[in-house]
Amino acid sequence: MNRSILLVICDFLLLSMLALARFDQSEPVETVIDDNTQVAEESATAELLELLEMSLEETQNNTESLEESLRSRQEELAQQAEALAASQEAITAKEAELEQARALAEQAALARKAAIVEVERAETQLEQSEQIATQLRSELNANQESNLITLERLRQAETSLLDQQEALAELEREKAAMAEREQATRDNLLETQAELRVTAAEKQLLTTNLENTQIQLETAQIEKRQLQKQTERLTENVGALAQSSQQIKEEIQQSQPLSPANIFNRYQENRLALKWSSVFTGVFGTRSRDEETIALRLQTDEGVFALFNAQGTPLDPSSNRGMPLTLELTIESRNGDSYTPTMVEFLVIDPRIIRIRLPDTYAVPRQTGAVRLSPDPFRFDKATLVHPPNGYYGESPYRVSAQTSQVLEMNSRILSSLFGDFDPKRGDMVFSMAGNLNGFMLNERSAVRLESLATRDVLELGKNYSFQRAEMLLNAQKERYRGLPTSLR
Numbered sequence: 001m002n003r004s005i006l007l008v009i010c011d012f013l014l015l016s017m018l019a020l021a022r023f024d025q026s027e028p029v030e031t032v033i034d035d036n037t038q039v040a041e042e043s044a045t046a047e048l049l050e051l052l053e054m055s056l057e058e059t060q061n062n063t064e065s066l067e068e069s070l071r072s073r074q075e076e077l078a079q080q081a082e083a084l085a086a087s088q089e090a091i092t093a094k095e096a097e098l099e100q101a102r103a104l105a106e107q108a109a110l111a112r113k114a115a116i117v118e119v120e121r122a123e124t125q126l127e128q129s130e131q132i133a134t135q136l137r138s139e140l141n142a143n144q145e146s147n148l149i150t151l152e153r154l155r156q157a158e159t160s161l162l163d164q165q166e167a168l169a170e171l172e173r174e175k176a177a178m179a180e181r182e183q184a185t186r187d188n189l190l191e192t193q194a195e196l197r198v199t200a201a202e203k204q205l206l207t208t209n210l211e212n213t214q215i216q217l218e219t220a221q222i223e224k225r226q227l228q229k230q231t232e233r234l235t236e237n238v239g240a241l242a243q244s245s246q247q248i249k250e251e252i253q254q255s256q257p258l259s260p261a262n263i264f265n266r267y268q269e270n271r272l273a274l275k276w277s278s279v280f281t282g283v284f285g286t287r288s289r290d291e292e293t294i295a296l297r298l299q300t301d302e303g304v305f306a307l308f309n310a311q312g313t314p315l316d317p318s319s320n321r322g323m324p325l326t327l328e329l330t331i332e333s334r335n336g337d338s339y340t341p342t343m344v345e346f347l348v349i350d351p352r353i354i355r356i357r358l359p360d361t362y363a364v365p366r367q368t369g370a371v372r373l374s375p376d377p378f379r380f381d382k383a384t385l386v387h388p389p390n391g392y393y394g395e396s397p398y399r400v401s402a403q404t405s406q407v408l409e410m411n412s413r414i415l416s417s418l419f420g421d422f423d424p425k426r427g428d429m430v431f432s433m434a435g436n437l438n439g440f441m442l443n444e445r446s447a448v449r450l451e452s453l454a455t456r457d458v459l460e461l462g463k464n465y466s467f468q469r470a471e472m473l474l475n476a477q478k479e480r481y482r483g484l485p486t487s488l489r
Contacts, residue, residue, distance in 0.1 A: 005055055009048065257433035263384045264393045266369045266435050270297040271388075272306050273332045278314050278324035286325065294388035295331070296429060297362060298355075298437060298453075299370045304363050305453060306331055306341075306356040309427040309440050312389075315344065315459070317351045317477035318489070323470040328462050331356070342462055345455035349406065350448050350484075351477035353440055355455065373450055374436035383408070383438055383447075385428045396424060401446070407488065408439065408447045442488050 258266075272295040279288050295308035310316040314324055331339045339358065347353040364370040378400070386393040401407035410424045428441040439449040459473050460466070481489065 005051060005058075009051060012048070257380055257382075258435050260384045260393055260395050263431050263433075263435050264386060264391075266371060267296070267386050267393075267429065267431070268391075269334070269369050270364065270371045271295075271334065272297055274306070274308060274313070275330045275332065276313060277326075277328045277330075279326045280322070280324045289324070295356070296371060296437065297333070297358070297364070299363060299372050300453060302453070304358040304360065306358055307437070307453070308354055310352045310354050311427045315354060315474065315477075317474060317481040323467060323474050325467055327465050327470065329356075331358070333362070337362070340462065342464060343458050343460045346457045346459075346477060347450075348454045348456045349450065350440075350442070350488075351480040352442070353448065353450070355453050369435075372436050373452070374432040374434065374438050376434075377408075377432055377438045377449055380433040382433055383410075384431045384433065385410070385424055385441065386431065387425055387428050389427075398447070403485070403487075406449050406451070408449055410441070410445055410447060446488055448488070 274293045274295050276291040276293070277288070278291075279286050291313065293308060293312050295306040298305050298307045311318070314321060314327060329341055329344070331341065339362070341356045341358075343356075345355050345357075347355060381399075382395055382397050384393060384395050397411045398408045399411070401409050408430065424441055424444055424447075426441055426443050428447075430438040430441060430447045432438050437450065439447045441447045457473055457476065459470055
């Protein structure tokens, strides 16, 4: 049966079973078949029968075709058997013919061997003939090369002969030219001798003039050296005069007192703002603190420094403040320049006075109002005091302490006030009447006089700041402070 027809039949049966099946009832019920359903089933049965009949007919047709193929195959096999018998007879005849051909081939092989021997003998003779011909060709080539070399040598000799003939002709021409040049040389020699006589006379004249000129130059050099000596002496005198004039000018300036307003203006030009940033530990953790104090720009032979009193800063040894965990400092000038120092230095004379080295760019020309340490602090018996926090200033007489010349005692009772009520206070800067710095007020009556800026201890700031090092250093400064006389605390 055809496979496709069988698949169609199976599909039809499966669909019929699914159509008749009821899956929504749990108990068997009586099937009610109406007329339409019965008609559909009869039609399906009829179609199924038709399909089965068609399949049966196809199967019979296939069987008949197979039987016909089998009969034709049997006939073909019978014909092949007859052809095979005929082929066997032909093979037998061929075998007899092959026997005869094999005998003939043996005879031909013997004849071939004899022919090969003859061919080898002929080849040997041919090789000998070729060797002789090769040797003859080599000799012929050698003779040809020898002839070519000989011809080349002949051509070269001919060329050389022609060159020699041309050179000989050239020599003849040069000989004639040399004779002409020799005659011209004789004529030139006569002219040159006449010129030499004239040149000798001129040389004699020039020598005489040169000797006279040399005498004049020597005289001029002697005069020049004398003039240089006079100029050097004059320059030295002018330099000494300028130096003495500068010294005289400075002495005059030092001897002439400035007004308090002029001194205060100089202080303003050299005032620096110190901005402190620190972090302290507290009850509720760490806290930051920003403070600002005032310093004075001071120029010395060692360089430029910022000088200030530690009062109001984290480095004040007279206070009970502890050292911060971190400490940074920024210095700002009046013109907006900013500088971040990496260390501060405590002076030997008093632990409350601190200096900071500044770059050379902070230097101020002397003539524009630079502040220096007073070279003669006792020239005047008065001083000008400036209070940095509010900028008040005033003039006050002073006297040297009986215990030490490093302490100046201010007389506040006869202080002349320029801006309202002004009394000396701790931290005031004390200027001489010439405008230079004398020292700092240590309390309301005494001031420390600064002779130099010698330092004792150094504290690093910024990233190199160490809390333990700072605390130990501050404790040392507090010990120094407590060791001062009571009148200086």
